[in-house]
Amino acid sequence: MITLSYSTLLTVLPLGLLLLTTAANSAPSNNVSTATSSCPPPALSRLTRHKVAPGETIEAIAQKYNLISATLIGFNPTLRTGQLTVGSEIVIPPFNGIRVEVPPNQSWQQIATKYKVRADVLFEANGCQPVSQFVFVPGVNWSPEAPSTSASSLLTGYPLPTKAPVAMGYGWQINPNTGQVVFHSGVDLLAPVGTNVQAVAAGTIAFAGEQGSYGNLVVVNHAEGRQTRYAHLQKVSVTTGQIVEQGQVLGTVGTTGERTSAEPHLHFEVRYNSSLGWVAEEPTL
Structure with a gap:
């Protein structure tokens, strides 16, 4: 995992936004060259x-x-x-991520959108330079296969009784506890302690209990190699091997485990099964 301080992000972001609007083969301006010297060398030069x-x-x-x-x-x-x-x-490589070949005339913003990473972190990981033929995308897990169907077409429910504010989204985010940029594998949905947590689709309970930084965790395996995870629960209401239906109560919102927000919330993840295990993808709620 790459971790960048908040102060570093503030330094890099204005320059990153400038380059994101230029073509991949554009020559950097003098101001860009000056600021680039404060960036680390590109990740692909540090293999x-x-x-x-x-x-x-x-x-x-x-x-x-x-x-x-x-x-x-x-x-x-x-x-x-x-x-x-x-x-x-x-x-x-110096940290987790993948090397990808990009089409001509791609911008950093287009690459960031495709791989669901922060554009400023992507920019700094590649030395604050114009886009080249090969770039390093930090924090993305390599997988030999991709989902054949979208999660939104399979997991149609919502993990709480009503729509909830998002305390932290999926992808590269600033951890409010540390000020560092971290990869967040799910979404944090604000809800009072004791709020019912419910399955977003029918499935089988693959795990129900305490699991390290997740705190009290319920994992549900669904059809077509999909999985959802419900973390930081106060109470767990299901057992491993149990079959559940969409909307069935799995437990209640709590404050267990290592949380990124002091406010009570549900940490919700969507994953798909690959030969390398369960790979996180962005929930569509």
């Missing part, structure tokens, strides 16, 4: 290599560099069989 030692696994190497396995697999196609060759070298 390193790791020589595989006997007994190492993809997961162990990823942990060594504070990465997830999906990041290593995305940068190293030879790992997609799940096998490591002792003595071979693999590419290590």
Whole structure:
């Protein structure tokens, strides 16, 4: 995960907005060149290599560099069989994300919109430079497959009895507790403690209980490889293996786990199943 301080964002954002309106092959102005010097080097210029030692696994190497396995697999196609060759070298990026080839004349804003990341964070991760043929998109999990259908066509319910204000949205956000930019894998919906939390679609309870930073968590597996997660609950009203219908009460809003807002809220996630596990996608509420 890339974490940038709030002060860094304030420095980068005005410059980022300037470049977002230019064509990909436009030459930067003198002001842009001056400000660019305060940015870190582009992530793709900071790739390193790791020589595989006997007994190492993809997961162990990823942990060594504070990465997830999906990041290593995305940068190293030879790992997609799940096998490591002792003595071979693999590419290590500086933080989690993917390398993508972009069409000509794409702007940073267009790329950010496509991958659902903050344009200013994307801009800084690429050295505050004009868009090139290959760019690094931070915080996006590499996956060999994409959902065949949209979540909105399958998960038609709402996780609370009534529409609620969003305390923190999906994607790259500023954590109000730390002032750092973090990737938020769901949405936080403000609601009083004790408010009923309900399934957005029919499914089977895959998990119900306490789960670290999620606090009290309910996970529901739905049709076509979709999953929803309901976190920070006060009370859990279902059990693992139970079949639930859309609108069925799963528990109540609480304040358990590690929360990004002091106000009571439901942390709600939508994920899809891939060969790398359950990958987060933006909820459509």
